[in-house]
Amino acid sequence: MTNQGIAVTIHTISTQAFTDQKPGTSGLRKRVPVFQQPHYLENFVQAIFDTLGDVSRDTLVIGGDGRYYNRQAIQIIIKMAVAKGFQRLLIGQSGILSTPALSTLVRKHQAIGGIALSASHNPGGPDGDFGIKFNTANGGPAPESVTDAIYANTKTLTRYQVADLPDFNLDRLQTSHAHNTQVDIIDSVADYGALMGKIFDFDAISSLLRREDFGFLFDAMHAVTGPYARTLFVDMLGAPAYSIINGVPREDFGGGHPDPNLAHAQELVTRMFDPHGPDLGAASDGDGDRNMILGREFFVTPSDSLAVLAAHATLVPAYRDGLKGIARSMPTSAAADQVARELGIPLFETPTGWKYFGNLLDADKVTLCGEESFGSGSNHIREKDGLWAVLFWLNILAVKQQSVHTIMTEHWRRYGRNFYTRHDYEEVDAANAGALMSALTQQLPELAGKKFGAFTVDFADEFSYLDPVDQSVARNQGLRILFTDGSRIVLRLSGTGTAGATLRVYIENYVRDPQRHGEDTQKALTALIGLAENVARIRHYTGRERPSVIT
Ligand code: VG1
Numbered sequence: 001m002t003n004q005g006i007a008v009t010i011h012t013i014s015t016q017a018f019t020d021q022k023p024g025t026s027g028l029r030k031r032v033p034v035f036q037q038p039h040y041l042e043n044f045v046q047a048i049f050d051t052l053g054d055v056s057r058d059t060l061v062i063g064g065d066g067r068y069y070n071r072q073a074i075q076i077i078i079k080m081a082v083a084k085g086f087q088r089l090l091i092g093q094s095g096i097l098s099t100p101a102l103s104t105l106v107r108k109h110q111a112i113g114g115i116a117l118s119a120s121h122n123p124g125g126p127d128g129d130f131g132i133k134f135n136t137a138n139g140g141p142a143p144e145s146v147t148d149a150i151y152a153n154t155k156t157l158t159r160y161q162v163a164d165l166p167d168f169n170l171d172r173l174q175t176s177h178a179h180n181t182q183v184d185i186i187d188s189v190a191d192y193g194a195l196m197g198k199i200f201d202f203d204a205i206s207s208l209l210r211r212e213d214f215g216f217l218f219d220a221m222h223a224v225t226g227p228y229a230r231t232l233f234v235d236m237l238g239a240p241a242y243s244i245i246n247g248v249p250r251e252d253f254g255g256g257h258p259d260p261n262l263a264h265a266q267e268l269v270t271r272m273f274d275p276h277g278p279d280l281g282a283a284s285d286g287d288g289d290r291n292m293i294l295g296r297e298f299f300v301t302p303s304d305s306l307a308v309l310a311a312h313a314t315l316v317p318a319y320r321d322g323l324k325g326i327a328r329s330m331p332t333s334a335a336a337d338q339v340a341r342e343l344g345i346p347l348f349e350t351p352t353g354w355k356y357f358g359n360l361l362d363a364d365k366v367t368l369c370g371e372e373s374f375g376s377g378s379n380h381i382r383e384k385d386g387l388w389a390v391l392f393w394l395n396i397l398a399v400k401q402q403s404v405h406t407i408m409t410e411h412w413r414r415y416g417r418n419f420y421t422r423h424d425y426e427e428v429d430a431a432n433a434g435a436l437m438s439a440l441t442q443q444l445p446e447l448a449g450k451k452f453g454a455f456t457v458d459f460a461d462e463f464s465y466l467d468p469v470d471q472s473v474a475r476n477q478g479l480r481i482l483f484t485d486g487s488r489i490v491l492r493l494s495g496t497g498t499a500g501a502t503l504r505v506y507i508e509n510y511v512r513d514p515q516r517h518g519e520d521t522q523k524a525l526t527a528l529i530g531l532a533e534n535v536a537r538i539r540h541y542t543g544r545e546r547p548s549v550i551t
């Protein structure tokens with residue numbers, strides 16, 4: 001379709017503001033029917049566009065994880081972007097772009113930003129979740145100053161603009177023109193695949209994946225990484241095609257919950273916990289930014305994974321010269337801190353959410369970042385990156401020729417082990433969850449110095465973060481109780497849920513003694529788990545006997 005030169009009518013539609021469009025930890029997430037309400041998506045998109053000035057010389061990247069409503073939303077956004085007057089739109093073929101691929105494209109094409117359509121690991125389908133997130137010119141999630149401005153716009157919006165155009169064919173790679181905008185439907189994988197080839201030792205990884213005595217299994221969970229994994233692992237690196245399971249993206253993720261953890265990646269977990277299972281297993285989430293790493297009969301916690309990547313970074317060509325620093329979110333275990341200390345590099349502790357890593361990466365203060373919630377990444381883009389983490393582990397295994405289990409146990413022997421678990425209480429009553437948090441907040445000042453069995457509270461506070469680059473302050477980022485032996489209990493409310501409130505309780509205990517490193521995590525943490533219950537009265541407030549998900 002070429003409409004250049006032909007006058008395209010731009011309609012201005014009157015609308016009323018919605019009061020519930022405050023972006024959370026990672027964009028605006030709601031149930032699909034909420035997004036399907038007349039004007040709902042349009043209002044939010046206009047609120048984003050209204051934070052940008054003249055964009056007649058700017059490029060915008062658009063793509064999503066392929067979930068239900070992805071295609072409809074993209075058609076709406078294209079027509080609004082044409083009305084806004086962008087010079088160029090880059091759209092992933094069939095509307096598909098993983099979150100890391102979107103970040104790659106924004107950076108490579110020096111776009112003004114990108115719009116990612118995803119609710120990440122939340123289930124999809126007509127009654128599932130949908131989401132929209134704006135990334136800025138560095139390729140990363142918009143910082144709080146921008147999301148605050150978007151939210152302010154949503155509250156006062158009275159009109160939005162849309163170009164009167166037929167739907168675009170999203171499936172064919174092509175360039176077309178509409179009004180003043182060039183619309184390019186591009187290969188969803190190519191630029192991302194090329195970037196991975198520049199970071200890792202593909203020759204070494206390829207030899208490993210072609211070995212008959214090495215087994216690799218990747219679970220794409222019927223989400224966005226299917227095509228990316230096929231191109232990278234099978235086409236570029238020579239792994240057998242059967243290494244990828246659930247590789248076809250589906251609008252409802254095959255009815256599953258595209259969350260790469262021990263509870264939801266059932267098929268992968270069953271096959272890895274077999275004495276004859278593959279050597280490396282991995283999974284990624286709905287939009288491809290999370291990762292889970294498994295060895296044979298062995299689970300690597302995301303916090304430990306970050307520490308292992310940091311300790312072995314110089315084995316990867318892109319990080320051969322070492323790391324500038326490491327950043328981790330506050331609830332993430334301190335395993336990476338031990339490595340940073342030994343390497344003599346700074347360790348930054350940020351609030352939950354990838355947007356807080358952007359400034360540190362842009363200022364070249366850190367090279368690797370990670371979160372306990374199955375997220376890790378580096379300065380190659382400004383999002384966490386699931387397949388990057390899998391390639392990183394493959395690169396380490398290819399060089400070291402050791403099992404995941406051996407690499408992990410040797411790591412613990414050297415640095416000590418941070419036993420770590422997260423207990424989630426999902427969809428609890430929001431008022432009760434709020435009451436729990438305020439009751440605990442009030443207790444905090446009296447906790448320092450108190451003894452609970454073997455544990456003495458060192459200090460307890462509400463975490464706030466002063467960004468060392470732009471001096472912005474983020475308050476209210478979770479309650480933490482730190483003990484004199486380095487153990488911690490952290491509580492916070494999720495900012496990505498779409499129903500009620502989700503309480504996350506993070507528990508950590510550092511153990512130096514190698515004799516204890518083989519212990520079961522939940523058993524090793526029993527005393528601290530009980531302590532969290534006593535101090536925060538979780539059962540009382542949530543009405544739940546046990547967490548809904550333990551990772
Ligand atoms: C969760 C995780 C957080 C992550 C965020 C987005 O947020 O805890 O670490 O950055 O999801 O990840 P919350 O507020 O629910 O705890 V993703 O893969 O959903 O974009």
Ligand code: CO
Nearest residue numbers: 120285287289
């Ligand atoms: Co995600």
